[in-house]
Amino acid sequence: MSPERLARINAMLDNRQIDLTICLENIHKPHNLSAVIRTADAVGIGDVHAIWAADAGRISNHKASGSGQWVDIHKHPSTAEAIANFRAQGMQVVVTNLSATAKDYRQVDYSKPTVLMMGNERDGITAEAVALADHEVVVPMVGMVQSLNVSVAAALILYEAQRQRSEAGMYGSRKIDEQKCQRILFEGGHP
Amino acid sequence: MSPERLARINAMLDNRQIDLTICLENIHKPHNLSAVIRTADAVGIGDVHAIWAADAGRISNHKASGSGQWVDIHKHPSTAEAIANFRAQGMQVVVTNLSATAKDYRQVDYSKPTVLMMGNERDGITAEAVALADHEVVVPMVGMVQSLNVSVAAALILYEAQRQRSEAGMYGSRKIDEQKCQRILFEGGHP
Numbered sequence: 439m440s441p442e443r444l445a446r447i448n449a450m451l452d453n454r455q456i457d458l459t460i461c462l463e464n465i466h467k468p469h470n471l472s473a474v475i476r477t478a479d480a481v482g483i484g485d486v487h488a489i490w491a492a493d494a495g496r497i498s499n500h501k502a503s504g505s506g507q508w509v510d511i512h513k514h515p516s517t518a519e520a521i522a523n524f525r526a527q528g529m530q531v532v533v534t535n536l537s538a539t540a541k542d543y544r545q546v547d548y549s550k551p552t553v554l555m556m557g558n559e560r561d562g563i564t565a566e567a568v569a570l571a572d573h574e575v576v577v578p579m580v581g582m583v584q585s586l587n588v589s590v591a592a593a594l595i596l597y598e599a600q601r602q603r604s605e606a607g608m609y610g611s612r613k614i615d616e617q618k619c620q621r622i623l624f625e626g627g628h629p
Numbered sequence: 630m631s632p633e634r635l636a637r638i639n640a641m642l643d644n645r646q647i648d649l650t651i652c653l654e655n656i657h658k659p660h661n662l663s664a665v666i667r668t669a670d671a672v673g674i675g676d677v678h679a680i681w682a683a684d685a686g687r688i689s690n691h692k693a694s695g696s697g698q699w700v701d702i703h704k705h706p707s708t709a710e711a712i713a714n715f716r717a718q719g720m721q722v723v724v725t726n727l728s729a730t731a732k733d734y735r736q737v738d739y740s741k742p743t744v745l746m747m748g749n750e751r752d753g754i755t756a757e758a759v760a761l762a763d764h765e766v767v768v769p770m771v772g773m774v775q776s777l778n779v780s781v782a783a784a785l786i787l788y789e790a791q792r793q794r795s796e797a798g799m800y801g802s803r804k805i806d807e808q809k810c811q812r813i814l815f816e817g818g819h820p
């Protein structure tokens with residue numbers, strides 16, 4: 439591995455946010471999944487979660503511009519099980535919902551341990567996820583379309599989280615455990 | 630037309646930003662075009678520009694979740710002609726570029742008349758556009774991927790513009806001329 443590549447991987451590891459993640463509820467289109475994974479990597483998220491019923495077929499290979507090796511995708515059989523898992527890690531659950539009760543996405547404190555939940559392209563977030571959430575947020579829109587593309591909405595909220603965490607000095611100091619770093623460095627050196 | 634629909638269209642017209650637009654250089658994927666158009670509508674942009682060489686085939690029908698009727702797409706044969714057109718309207722030209730010289734996208738004042746230029750999925754922005762621009766901006770990334778999806782990058786910058794313009798009180802007072810409003814109201818009432 440070249441010294442430049444080693445330095446690049448080490449810088450990435452220093453910026454990984456272990457207590458910020460995103461969870462996609464039955465997102466079907468591969469280009470949306472791919473766009474979300476690229477954004478996740480770019481803001482320092484190394485683990486992405488997907489709720490994916492066993493009978494829904496497999497998640498298409500993610501060719502998210504070279505992010506495959508750097509972002510792990512974790513599948514959960516149901517929304518309830520996924521959320522129980524995030525709760526066990528002490529995370530607040532933020533759902534995105536195009537409802538009158540949702541607040542502006544900039545009003546949540548994302549420096550806390552957080553999972554952001556995104557809904558399906560056609561049906562949106564499930565009622566179950568909304569019921570289990572701490573916060574319901576929306577990206578304000580002043581036009582005629584009913585919704586944004588799901589990867590666009592995800593990116594807007596993740597970059598707001600990035601902005602807040604950057605201000606709070608949460609980037610640049612390593613939080614991933616040493617063993618995981620060694621594995622990533624090893625695999626990254628042998629692509 | 631129902632009173633609710635009329636009120637909704639009028640509110641949209643009150644929020645349209647006539648001196649903020651986006652220009653796509655040879656964006657080929659229909660889902661990216663569609664996502665950009667939805668975002669444009671959502672931040673109050675009623676006119677989207679595309680540089681589209683005559684021999685490149687037609688821009689695929691945009692089925693951007695009902696935005697087709699509300700956002701007009703203007704095609705330009707070349708980057709130089711498009712930029713000349715924006716200059717004639719007194720707009721500053723902001724290009725997005727993954728270069729070492731680009732500054733953080735949050736450092737530009739988007740309350741000025743502005744066109745944001747986005748590059749092609751594979752090749753990025755043209756050297757010509759960079760040479761003619763006032764500002765070169767980048768969305769910072771701390772992971773391993775080389776770039777964001779183009780519709781994601783566009784949305785992050787357009788929502789930063791929306792944030793700045795909202796703070797500057799630039800939403801909620803009608804700027805489109807009366808004749809255009811009447812046409813939009815007429816067409817919107819007869820979908």
Ligand SMILES: C[S@@+](CC[C@H](N)C(=O)[O-])C[C@H]1O[C@@H](n2cnc3c(N)ncnc32)[C@H](O)[C@@H]1O
Binds near residue numbers: 555576577584591
């Ligand atoms: C295309 S939208 C779903 C539209 C669906 N008809 C509905 O009413 O929810 C897919 C997902 O993108 C996200 N999304 C889209 N626009 C959003 C917005 N303005 N604010 C927050 N999330 C949004 C949400 O996660 C949503 O579930």
Ligand SMILES: C[S@@+](CC[C@H](N)C(=O)[O-])C[C@H]1O[C@@H](n2cnc3c(N)ncnc32)[C@H](O)[C@@H]1O
Binds near residue numbers: 748753767770775776
């Ligand atoms: C997939 S990228 C192009 C990648 C191309 N290989 C390059 O080096 O430019 C397509 C377009 O998305 C926009 N884009 C992607 N990531 C960006 C970022 N981090 N900052 C600003 N613009 C970005 C730019 O307009 C870019 O031209």
